[in-house]
């Protein structure tokens with residue numbers, strides 16, 4: 001408990017962090033699933049150490065087991081008495097966020113958004129960085145001016161998010177790419193778009209290792225991107241099967 005309390009003090013967005021930690025207290029240290037559905041925390045697809053030294057294992061553990069678990073728990077609790085929403089798929093909730101009951105909308109925005117963003121995020125990391133090849137490389141060349149230009153524009157965009165949020169690459173059904181950023185846990189899925197990849201620029205994603213140096217984190221993050229996974233997402237987007 002002492003560790004939890006001292007870490008809580010490290011993070012900004014106190015209200016959100018307090019909620020997340022209050023929920024996480026009731027979970028096992030290595031929560032793999034909230035168990036009480038309907039939404040579930042996916043396992044990390046690799047060991048927490050897999051992104052060392054660029055992203056430390058402690059950050060991975062707390063980010064997945066506390067923060068992401070907290071969004072899932074809050075989401076489940078929000079839909080507990082709303083079976084219509086509880087039966088929807090996550091991407092449907094987000095796509096139809098404007099139709100959600102007004103008293104639930106902010107909670108769903110934050111927690112369904114947080115669940116989707118982090119689910120995407122884990123899957124595209126655990127790699128060895130480098131450069132993409134194949135269709136993704138071609139699309140980056142065509143739509144984003146090539147890899148180097150894309151990487152610096154993405155980092156600039158991530159650095160420009162005021163407070164907490166995300167930087168994304170969106171992809172449409174034809175495979176066209178664009179850069180986007182969103183505050184908090186918003187996602188382009190809320191605007192009917194698809195997300196190819198994205199990076200979390202909340203302080204909780206980098207504060208333990210990088211303190212307030214977001215630009216250093218943004219730079220280092222490219223070393224852990226799994227381009228094969230990004231390529232899979234690209235193909236799924238074109239096939240109409242990419243959900244989150």
Ligand code: MN3
Nearest residue numbers: 067200202205
């Ligand atoms: Mn996060």
